[in-house]
Amino acid sequence: VFLRTGLGTFKPASIAGPAGQGMLIAFVVDALDDEYARIAAAGATVVTAPETEPWGERFCQFADPNGLVWQLVQWV
Known part of the structure; x- marks a missing residue:
């Protein structure tokens, strides 16, 4: 699970950044x-x-609203 950064209800607050x-x-x-x-x-x-x-790795990358990069990979 990846939560929005800075979410006020995230516990512990020390890792909510x-x-x-x-x-x-x-x-x-x-x-x-x-x-x-x-x-x-x-x-x-x-x-x-x-x-x-x-x-032989074919890939593309996207970013989610938090800036996390996720990649699709196909082995050719």
């Missing part, structure tokens, strides 16, 4: 381009459009 520094959440999918188009069309913030790495 900035979230996700250095964190990346990855989801493996079978049809990256289809999922990218669907999610981008729904209004998600695109961080990285689909790219293919030399070793």
